[in-house]
Amino acid sequence: MEKIDKIYFDIDGVIKGVASPQKDVIALLRYCLDNYLGSVYWLTTHCRSGENHTDFALRGEFPNDLVDELYDKILPTDWEVLKTDAIDLDSDFVWFDDNLFETERMVLERNYVLDGFFKMNPKDHEMAKKALDFLKKFEK
Ligand SMILES: [Mg+2]
Structure with missing residues (x-):
């Protein structure tokens, strides 16, 4: 992968x-936006299933203006069973998630895009920083 076309966030x-300091998480999101x-x-x-409740999920966790901005700017996906159903497998993507189901792994492997999955460890205090460092390697 030499460039990034799409970024997917769990x-x-x-x-x-997550254990990462909130300022690091916000820096990661800021960079993406x-x-x-x-x-x-x-x-x-x-x-999921055509309903976007991400604002409810984040309200109280992050400053309200950021929650609203994320809700406005991060695009919804529509999927039911496998998250990979919502991923554009023909694009160069990065998918930040702490969990990958075996069936999803198989889909990624079958399409030769397993390298698009970026495993986030919630217990790693440096995780948000590592994710941001990863993205910066592709700086345009
Ligand atoms: Mg998760």
């Missing part, structure tokens, strides 16, 4: 319920 274990606006998507159970 919420729980990725930007919420500033550099990939229009190409950042939710990929979370809080946005």
